[in-house]
Amino acid sequence: MDQVAAFYRIGLIESIILLLLFLMAFVAVTLLARERWLRLGPTESLLARLAAAVLLASIAVGGISGVILNLVQGAAFSDLTLSVATSRNQAVLGIGLALAVAIVGIIRLEMYHRRFVSAPVQEEEEADWKVEPPEIAGRR
Numbered sequence: 001m002d003q004v005a006a007f008y009r010i011g012l013i014e015s016i017i018l019l020l021l022f023l024m025a026f027v028a029v030t031l032l033a034r035e036r037w038l039r040l041g042p043t044e045s046l047l048a049r050l051a052a053a054v055l056l057a058s059i060a061v062g063g064i065s066g067v068i069l070n071l072v073q074g075a076a077f078s079d080l081t082l083s084v085a086t087s088r089n090q091a092v093l094g095i096g097l098a099l100a101v102a103i104v105g106i107i108r109l110e111m112y113h114r115r116f117v118s119a120p121v122q123e124e125e126e127a128d129w130k131v132e133p134p135e136i137a138g139r140r
Contacts, residue, residue: 005087010069012091017068018061019095019102025060026053026106030113037113046110 029052030037037045 002082002084002087004084005082008084008087008091009082012094013069013072014061014065015091015095016098017065018057019098021060021064022053022057023102023105025056026050027109029053029056030109034113034116042114050106 026049029049037049040048
């Protein structure tokens with residue numbers, strides 16, 4: 001395998017690990033410190049949780065990526081006929097798909113979090129609208 005193609009493959013693996021850890025850190029920060037996020041507004045809460053998740057994922061990817069690269073070394077780098085363009089396209093497609101999954105997961109969790117945080121809308125005691133009788137409505 002060409003050296004550049006191997007670098008693309010390493011980048012693909014590390015990017016997928018980073019996005020997976022980012023999603024897991026965002027879920028953990030959101031669920032574990034739920035009461036703390038209530039004090040902030042929705043935008044500030046989201047930005048603080050995203051920043052914390054990025055920080056945690058960046059720290060964690062350094063140690064975990066080396067272990068995973070050593071574990072998948074034979075399978076990930078065994079194709080000697082892989083060209084640079086093919087490797088680059090695989091990396092772009094894989095990173096794009098992992099990014100899409102991470103974004104969908106964050107949006108889904110944020111929707112759940114906002115629904116949980118916001119108070120339910122209280123309906124009127126009676127489900128039917130109160131309608132005046134026609135004779136009273138005609139007097140006005």
